[in-house]
Amino acid sequence: MQLRNVLPDDVDAYVRMRCDPVMMADLGGPLPLEGMADKVRRDAQQAATDLAWLKMIVPDPASPDVVAGTVTMWSHDTDDGPISEIGWMVLPEFQGRGLGKRAVRALLEQARDQGRWGLVHAFPATSNAASNSICRSVGFRFLSEVAVTFAGRVLTTNHWVVDAGKDLP
Numbered sequence: 001m002q003l004r005n006v007l008p009d010d011v012d013a014y015v016r017m018r019c020d021p022v023m024m025a026d027l028g029g030p031l032p033l034e035g036m037a038d039k040v041r042r043d044a045q046q047a048a049t050d051l052a053w054l055k056m057i058v059p060d061p062a063s064p065d066v067v068a069g070t071v072t073m074w075s076h077d078t079d080d081g082p083i084s085e086i087g088w089m090v091l092p093e094f095q096g097r098g099l100g101k102r103a104v105r106a107l108l109e110q111a112r113d114q115g116r117w118g119l120v121h122a123f124p125a126t127s128n129a130a131s132n133s134i135c136r137s138v139g140f141r142f143l144s145e146v147a148v149t150f151a152g153r154v155l156t157t158n159h160w161v162v163d164a165g166k167d168l169p
């Protein structure tokens with residue numbers, strides 16, 4: 001498994017992840033197709049300038065065009081000040097093989113090795129058993145259940161936090 005920056009050509013994978021009702025079931029439902037190419041371009045630019053870590057998961061480095069999903073780390077403002085957040089998605093045909101967990105662990109190890117991002121927060125939906133398992137397995141601590149607004153929808157989530165410098169198993 002390898003992680004590489006999002007590129008403008010990744011629009012098909014973005015559409016399959018973000019515009020699909022099953023993939024988005026725990027994230028408030030599918031997003032509109034319109035604007036997805038612009039979103040990928042903006043993400044690719046942010047990744048290239050290292051403002052955020054926006055990575056595609058490549059299961060087999062010998063086939064770099066085949067992508068299994070994304071894992072991303074970014075910083076944003078909240079009512080309590082700026083926080084670093086991590087999020088992830090794995091396409092259906094690659095789910096259940098441990099790729100999500102390995103990708104999340106790999107990005108947190110990068111954060112640890114570069115001493116960047118500080119405390120990293122994650123907000124999987126309370127109903128998303130696999131994502132909550134990932135948090136538990138890679139060293140996050142559970143804080144509380146919390147309502148989060150994502151793409152204009154309010155989701156019931158579990159708030160997890162990890163200090164990559166100290167908490168990785």
Ligand SMILES: CC(C)(COP(=O)(O)OP(=O)(O)OC[C@H]1O[C@@H](n2cnc3c(N)ncnc32)[C@H](O)[C@@H]1OP(=O)(O)O)[C@@H](O)C(=O)NCCC(=O)NCCS
Pocket residue numbers: 022023024026027069088089090091094095096097098099100101102123124125128129130131133134137
């Ligand atoms: C959630 C998701 C990222 C999991 O990725 P994955 O690569 O299939 O997960 P893994 O194979 O790495 O498994 C991670 C853990 O979840 C468990 N798991 C996997 N599929 C599961 C399922 N359907 N139900 C319950 N647990 C599951 C695994 O046993 C593993 O647990 P462990 O850490 O205790 O060993 C993926 O299913 C997905 O993208 N779903 C749709 C989008 C989404 O929900 N994104 C996350 C929003 S927070």
